[in-house]
Amino acid sequence: MKPEPSGPGWATGPLQAIDSIAGELLRAEEQRAARGPLTDDYPELDIDAAYRIQDEALSQRIERGETVIGIKLGLTSPAKQRQMGVTAPLTAWLTDAMTLPSGDALPQDLLIHPRVEPEITFVMGRRLTGPGVTAASALAAVDRVYASLEVIDSRYLDFKFTLPDVIADNASSAYYLTGPIGADPASLNLPLEACLLEVDGHLAATGVGASVQGHPAEALAMAANALAKRGHAIEAGWVVMTGGMTDAVAARRGATITAHFTHLGSVDLRC
Template identity: 85%
Template sequence: MEKESGDMVETVEPLRSVESLASELLRAEAEHTARAPLTDTYPDLDIDLAYRIQDEALSQRIERGENIVGIKLGLTSPAKQLQMGVSAPLTAWLTDAMTLPTRTPLPQEKLIHPRVEPEITFVMGRRLAGPGVTAATALAAVDRVYASLEVIDSRYLDFRFTLPDVIADNASSAYYLTGPVGADPAVLNLPLEACLLEVDGRLAATGVGADVQGHPGEALAMAANSLAERGHAIEAGWIVMTGGLTDAIAAPRGTTISAQFTHLGSIAVTS
């Protein structure tokens, strides 16, 4: 296909099928090999098509035996939204293959360039479906709240990507683990729930629940409403990771990254 730009004629490769692009990203994940962003080759890739690629990759994961256990949110901080030019978080899928048992080291041989971020995570007590979900109705559907760590691992070289790239790549999903302390959301002041993130015992970053869309409940509501636009809902029993309280920290081999929360206990992972 040719695209005319002024006096120049630029050749652009046609966008291949959603199925083949999803397969390419899953192959990069399986082979632990970083690749160029999709938009380097397909500059017209938009958000709607990126979500179709993400959903197709989920279908392929299910076909190979994985099960959906929940969703995760990305770009929940105002600073990251400004950086990417968006006004709302993105959503991605979590499956049982992404669960990292407590005290299990990160499988570095299965990762490309892992990073870790602390999050507030909800376990849903009942189904939550948009549109029109508010933070209050979202929190009323939550059973318990946990501290968690998410391991992200973009399939793109040097973590370089646009918004459609990261959506198609399932928001850099890799692994997650939840802490041992579950709390009733009604007894917590979630915007003020604080977190200290340490690397090998040294303070690396701090954050509070308000860093997630102003309130983790707002992030949950936005996720339900966004999923509804694509015909999905948040099911009872699912977990919802509401987004990083701090920037993600690189996790090279031999590092221990830990997070201490005000009321939700501590959680750590060794890489």
């Protein structure tokens, strides 16, 4: 039987429901079984409860041996925010199981319908905790900047979901890989850092760092402040993926996806 929340809202619903739904999403991932949105079954699901589900799923990942290594941001594009009716990015967790070593092919047999997007990724030099974090203080906490590709793989049919659905599903997390160049953030004009995304050598999309909340450091600051409201901080050494610079492209089996950055080099993914 489907667990039902009690009380005035999901934010105060029973742990049993949160635990059960987190497990459902992890099983969908493990079994490559896309499902309908949670909000079809739980129309009262709200953002607070969705983050509780996300955090519980992380706890279950840790119990099975994964280690938290950072965070990822979603909905960093103003256009996507308007589409979803929000004014700030969402956050989700990265674990070591999501790291794809450079040169490894994408494990298609473990995925449902993967897509790929290029991102600017930070590696933190020191702990960053809100509230009150600004873009300047956020960038000052960054050690190195990398080009990266993120593989997203929604557990929902046809990538169709509401905001609470995608938050609960850890922002469609799957894999990520970074390029070989780690740059000093002070050496870069991040809003103007450009990216050309190619599929099998053909141009698929273009973007710049300004596509990410106007400046990737703005997204980082917003993430730190949002996480602080839930009792979390961004730790030294963590990876922070700042969000897609372009729309995602399908990761067709056998294709090669390459992102060329102005100063951060190139990163390739064999699909």
